Amino acid sequence: MNEAVIHVHRGGPLVALVGNPNCGKTALFNRLTGSHQKVANYAGVTIERKEGKLTTVAGKALRLLDLPGAYSLHPRSPDEAITVNVLNGRAEGEKRPDAIVCVVDATNLRRHLRLVLAVKRLGIPCIVALNMADLAERAGVKVEAAALARELGVPVVRTVAVEGHGADDLRGVLDAPELWRGEGNGAAAPESDARGDHEAVRGILNRLGLDHAVPHTVSDRIDRVVLHPVAGPLILAVLLFFMFQAVFAWAEAPMSWIESATAWLGRLAGGLLPEGALRSLVVDGLIAGVGGVVVFLPQIIILFLFILTLEESGYLPRAAFLLDRLMGGVGLSGRSFIPLLSSFACAIPGIMAARTIANPRDRLVTIMIAPLMTCSARLPVYALLIGAFIPKRQVLGGVELQGLVLFGLYVAGIVGALAVAWVLKRFTSARGQARALMMELPTYHWPRVRNVAIGLWQRVMIFVRRVGGIILALTVLLWFLSSFPAPPAGATGAPIEYSLAGMIGRGLAVIFEPIGFNWQICIALVPGLAAREVAVSALGTVYALSATGDDTARALTPLIAQTWSFATALSLLVWYVFAPMCLATLATLKRETGGWKMPLVAAGYLFGLAYLASLITYRTVLWIGG
Amino acid sequence: MPVSLDTLGVLQSAHVVALAAPAGAPEWAQWLTEIGFLPGEPVVVLARGRPGGDPLVVRIGDSTFALRRAEALCIQVEVAT
Numbered sequence: 001m002n003e004a005v006i007h008v009h010r011g012g013p014l015v016a017l018v019g020n021p022n023c024g025k026t027a028l029f030n031r032l033t034g035s036h037q038k039v040a041n042y043a044g045v046t047i048e049r050k051e052g053k054l055t056t057v058a059g060k061a062l063r064l065l066d067l068p069g070a071y072s073l074h075p076r077s078p079d080e081a082i083t084v085n086v087l088n089g090r091a092e093g094e095k096r097p098d099a100i101v102c103v104v105d106a107t108n109l110r111r112h113l114r115l116v117l118a119v120k121r122l123g124i125p126c127i128v129a130l131n132m133a134d135l136a137e138r139a140g141v142k143v144e145a146a147a148l149a150r151e152l153g154v155p156v157v158r159t160v161a162v163e164g165h166g167a168d169d170l171r172g173v174l175d176a177p178e179l180w181r182g183e184g185n186g187a188a189a190p191e192s193d194a195r196g197d198h199e200a201v202r203g204i205l206n207r208l209g210l211d212h213a214v215p216h217t218v219s220d221r222i223d224r225v226v227l228h229p230v231a232g233p234l235i236l237a238v239l240l241f242f243m244f245q246a247v248f249a250w251a252e253a254p255m256s257w258i259e260s261a262t263a264w265l266g267r268l269a270g271g272l273l274p275e276g277a278l279r280s281l282v283v284d285g286l287i288a289g290v291g292g293v294v295v296f297l298p299q300i301i302i303l304f305l306f307i308l309t310l311e312e313s314g315y316l317p318r319a320a321f322l323l324d325r326l327m328g329g330v331g332l333s334g335r336s337f338i339p340l341l342s343s344f345a346c347a348i349p350g351i352m353a354a355r356t357i358a359n360p361r362d363r364l365v366t367i368m369i370a371p372l373m374t375c376s377a378r379l380p381v382y383a384l385l386i387g388a389f390i391p392k393r394q395v396l397g398g399v400e401l402q403g404l405v406l407f408g409l410y411v412a413g414i415v416g417a418l419a420v421a422w423v424l425k426r427f428t429s430a431r432g433q434a435r436a437l438m439m440e441l442p443t444y445h446w447p448r449v450r451n452v453a454i455g456l457w458q459r460v461m462i463f464v465r466r467v468g469g470i471i472l473a474l475t476v477l478l479w480f481l482s483s484f485p486a487p488p489a490g491a492t493g494a495p496i497e498y499s500l501a502g503m504i505g506r507g508l509a510v511i512f513e514p515i516g517f518n519w520q521i522c523i524a525l526v527p528g529l530a531a532r533e534v535a536v537s538a539l540g541t542v543y544a545l546s547a548t549g550d551d552t553a554r555a556l557t558p559l560i561a562q563t564w565s566f567a568t569a570l571s572l573l574v575w576y577v578f579a580p581m582c583l584a585t586l587a588t589l590k591r592e593t594g595g596w597k598m599p600l601v602a603a604g605y606l607f608g609l610a611y612l613a614s615l616i617t618y619r620t621v622l623w624i625g626g
Numbered sequence: 627m628p629v630s631l632d633t634l635g636v637l638q639s640a641h642v643v644a645l646a647a648p649a650g651a652p653e654w655a656q657w658l659t660e661i662g663f664l665p666g667e668p669v670v671v672l673a674r675g676r677p678g679g680d681p682l683v684v685r686i687g688d689s690t691f692a693l694r695r696a697e698a699l700c701i702q703v704e705v706a707t
């Protein structure tokens with residue numbers, strides 16, 4: 001069955017980057033490949049596969065694969081399993097690497113060299129990249145690359161991934177013909193376990209005079225504050241709060257530029273195209289619909305700027321530590337925090353990341369509540385409604401009210417998820433099952449601008465591809481449904497009222513009228529099931545087609561601010577906190593749980609919860625007199 | 627005399643003696659070994675969550691890990707004198 005997959009490989013020999021988590025492997029990968037990166041998924045699993053092109057000093061083209069970080073070659077989670085399978089040539093659609101660059105953190109040789117010894121036994125040509133050598137030196141640990149190379153029997157190159165020193169040396173070593181013949185590896189080492197490798201590493205460090213602990217003074221000092229029982233949670237809350245404030249405050253100017261550009265484009269296209277179906281498709285369908293989603297790009301960039309910076313700095317596992325007790329209270333562990341945090345970007349990688357949870361009950365509960373985390377696809381919906389209905393002013397001395405409401409919506413999702421987990425804890429037997437945390441708290445680093453920028457660029461491209469793919473397709477489909485059949489002769493209302501979409505909307509409005517949704521919202525809810533942000537583009541299209549005059553190019557925000565009641569807007573906001581997840585999430589849920597039962601249960605409970613919460617919100621606001 | 631890591635006070639130095647995984651999670655012994663809890667390694671508790679002292683922040687060798695009390699209970703240590 002190997003022949004079946006060989007044809008996918010081209011572009012030169014494959015070099016794999018292997019290393020413990022947090023060894024600076026991805027920074028080195030970015031340094032070596034620059035912008036020549038392809039991000040995809042491994043066959044059959046949603047674990048990110050990063051490949052890049054690397055040119056050696058002599059001009060030889062190599063493919064560089066960034067494998068998921070692993071503590072050992074005995075996988076304990078699915079992403080570690082990918083690394084091990086690729087290295088053994090067992091991964092589907094992946095050839096066995098021709099050479100391995102084993103990245104070690106010079107400040108933590110005790111642990112990292114154990115992996116080198118295990119990797120060496122694979123019998124693949126191997127180079128050790130001695131990363132963070134500058135940090136080790138500053139901490140008083142001078143590692144001689146040549147001496148280490150003699151001890152290990154493989155080439156050792158000093159690299160400082162942050163500054164790109166040594167990247168050229170590494171490119172040079174990859175030119176050496178003896179490397180590819182595997183001559184540097186020496187005789188195949190005998191089989192050994194972690195304990196045997198540990199003894200061997202101790203011996204090496206002893207002979208090199210490096211067998212003393214590296215002080216972590218700066219990190220420890222930061223942790224004394226960040227992990228403090230009182231100050232720690234406070235810092236976390238302030239940080240998240242500031243993040244949501246910034247999402248609104250900083251995005252204002254670029255959003256208005258995009259809005260003006262969309263309006264200008266609409267007028268331009270409207271002027272160039274003849275009156276008729278084509279003009280309607282382009283102006284009302286494409287430009288009003290897609291433009292309505294693209295306008296939220298600045299806010300998505302700001303949100304990810306924060307998430308990526310926190311990830312780079314090493315803060316995120318600390319946040320998981322601080323929240324572990326809270327998670328324990330509802331029957332989960334801090335391990336569930338990472339999948340749930342990924343769900344803030346999108347529930348799908350979140351549900352996939354739940355594979356790292358060994359306990360089956362915990363894993364299922366995490367999967368079931370992951371869709372309640374506010375994914376980035378909800379951001380456009382929230383941003384539209386908040387922009388239209390929450391007054392732009394400062395409260396409590398300088399706090400942006402809009403950012404405060406956004407923060408509140410994120411909190412509502414988290415509280416909802418914890419409440420559901422707590423209810424599930426009552427109904428499922430956890431029976432004192434042991435749950436593992438065992439989470440590394442890496443040394444703090446200054447976030448590297450380059451890595452954050454590359455991560456941000458990849459997020460932007462994912463968003464742009466979504467806009468160009470599913471959002472565009474659904475927008476066009478909705479335009480068709482909203483434009484046909486054409487209104488009968490002598491009709492007085494807007495054409496959409498006579499169309500298929502109009503009929504569907506009116507039908508659904510019967511169900512949703514009690515929670516304050518009009519028929520336009522009901523139409524938008526349907527494509528919103530496929531991808532949540534399409535609800536925004538759908539509203540753009542629906543209102544553009546509902547307009548009878550020449551005002552179709554008007555921005556959506558003032559339009560809905562005029563036509564919806566405050567109660568309706570709040571009800572819709574609350575709806576999207578709990579709304580049944582997009583179809584892709586349901587499909588992932590089915591694949592991960594192996595049947596239709598769980599996705600149906602999830603869709604059912606989310607629908608019920610959303611309807612109930614919206615009903616309470618709508619009725620309460622009406623009662624107060626909103 | 628060996629005691630469990632959970633009984634150590636904050637910043638009290640010790641070294642790992644042995645691992646004993648609970649019956650419900652035998653795989654923990656290997657996992658803990660692979661992240662560095664090997665006999666002879668220096669270990670110190672850096673911080674504890676509040677309330678209840680759970681989870682713990684532990685320095686093992688040159689690495690820092692967050693462990694739950696249940697995990698710390700599997701790690702037998704000898705306090706440095």
